[in-house]
Amino acid sequence: MKTLITRWTQTSLVLRIAAGAILGIIFGLLLPQMSGISMLGAFFVGALKGIAPLLVLILVLDSLTNTPHGIGQKFRIIVFMYIISMILSACLAAVISFLFPLALPLSKASALPAVSSTSPHLFSHLLSDLTENPLSALVSANYISILFWSIIFGLALKNFASASTKHLLKDFTQSISKVVTWIIEFAPFGILGLVFEAVSTNGLSVFEQYGRLVVTIVGCMLGVALIIIPLISAAFLKRNPYPLVFRCLKESGITAFFTRSSAANIPVNMALCQRLNLDENIYAVSIPLGATLNMNASAVTITILSLAGAHSLGIEVSFGTALLLCLFSTISACGASGVAGGSLLLVPLACSLLGIPEDISAQIVAIGFITSIIQDSFETTVNSSSDVIFTATADYYHRS
Numbered sequence: 001m002k003t004l005i006t007r008w009t010q011t012s013l014v015l016r017i018a019a020g021a022i023l024g025i026i027f028g029l030l031l032p033q034m035s036g037i038s039m040l041g042a043f044f045v046g047a048l049k050g051i052a053p054l055l056v057l058i059l060v061l062d063s064l065t066n067t068p069h070g071i072g073q074k075f076r077i078i079v080f081m082y083i084i085s086m087i088l089s090a091c092l093a094a095v096i097s098f099l100f101p102l103a104l105p106l107s108k109a110s111a112l113p114a115v116s117s118t119s120p121h122l123f124s125h126l127l128s129d130l131t132e133n134p135l136s137a138l139v140s141a142n143y144i145s146i147l148f149w150s151i152i153f154g155l156a157l158k159n160f161a162s163a164s165t166k167h168l169l170k171d172f173t174q175s176i177s178k179v180v181t182w183i184i185e186f187a188p189f190g191i192l193g194l195v196f197e198a199v200s201t202n203g204l205s206v207f208e209q210y211g212r213l214v215v216t217i218v219g220c221m222l223g224v225a226l227i228i229i230p231l232i233s234a235a236f237l238k239r240n241p242y243p244l245v246f247r248c249l250k251e252s253g254i255t256a257f258f259t260r261s262s263a264a265n266i267p268v269n270m271a272l273c274q275r276l277n278l279d280e281n282i283y284a285v286s287i288p289l290g291a292t293l294n295m296n297a298s299a300v301t302i303t304i305l306s307l308a309g310a311h312s313l314g315i316e317v318s319f320g321t322a323l324l325l326c327l328f329s330t331i332s333a334c335g336a337s338g339v340a341g342g343s344l345l346l347v348p349l350a351c352s353l354l355g356i357p358e359d360i361s362a363q364i365v366a367i368g369f370i371t372s373i374i375q376d377s378f379e380t381t382v383n384s385s386s387d388v389i390f391t392a393t394a395d396y397y398h399r400s
Contacts, residue, residue, distance in 0.1 A: 024195025044190020
């Protein structure tokens with residue numbers, strides 16, 4: 001049994017998810033009466049729903065508490081580029097989502113009444129939810145309140161906590177990341193159950209919706225990689241940024257596409273910075289920092305999936321709410337790195353802003369895992385390659 005488990009965990013997660021999806025299609029077409037298979041999907045969605053509130057709390061706490069004090073001018077410029085790229089990426093995703101609205105196959109969507117986020121009631125409800133008791137917020141999965149209190153406590157811990165307390169928080173982050181990893185190991189079985197339920201209910205037409213979702217996400221990420229990131233770099237360098245952009249996409253992005261991990265791509269990025277003759281004192285900090293903070297493509301994923309959920313439920317999203325969603329997506333994306341499933345597990349935070357129930361947001365996350373076979377590779381490519389682009393931009397800017 002131990003040997004079987006080892007072989008299972010050593011096999012690529014992409015291949016395992018693909019196998020689960022294929023089996024789900026086969027069973028859904030040939031054995032639609034075997035409704036018990038869908039229980040695998042229900043278990044997976046339930047596990048995601050259970051871990052997500054605690055994950056958001058710990059990730060935001062750790063991110064704020066362990067951000068270094070007193071970073072220099074170069075680092076401030078790099079961090080500024082990280083943050084502005086995430087905000088612009090989320091805005092691009094929001095615009096594309098409004099121009100080409102997506103509908104997702106959500107099993108409970110038809111039973112929910114359409115609501116509007118344009119009414120003042122939504123914002124008054126948002127404000128009232130902010131200060132809910134932190135423990136109650138965790139139990140009820142009130143992500144707005146969880147985010148609010150995690151920011152408050154994170155800022156307090158950053159300034160007053162001892163080094164041992166900060167180290168303990170880092171240990172908690174690693175522990176919950178390991179729990180998430182165990183849940184993700186069940187993803188192939190969960191995907192099998194979810195695909196079975198979708199195919200047995202809707203037939204193969206459901207994959208047209210999945211295909212449109214993948215095309216939209218990948219298209220936005222290409223826009224981030226080839227338009228937004230070069231524009232930010234050009235604004236500082238005052239020259240054509242594309243030679244630098246294409247070199248980073250080639251030497252960093254290709255490796256990141258297959259590893260699907262910003263953390264695993266850190267040595268590749270460090271070596272590329274050395275070949276670019278960048279200041280080692282800068283990239284030795286900015287590259288690991290970027291693997292944690294710079295998640296522009298993750299902001300795209302979070303924004304598109306949450307807005308697709310809103311469109312599926314008939315929720316009208318106002319311009320002001322969309323801007324607020326972009327900010328939430330940016331904050332969420334900052335905590336995505338280092339966690340299996342990354343951006344997908346932080347989608348419920350953005351969904352909560354739009355009034356999407358927890359059960360539905362968990363289904364949206366599960367759909368994201370189905371499309372992650374392609375989405376996650378492109379996401380990591382854009383995230384990781386831009387770490388080097390922004391580091392080089394800051395270094396070259398201060399040399400000029």
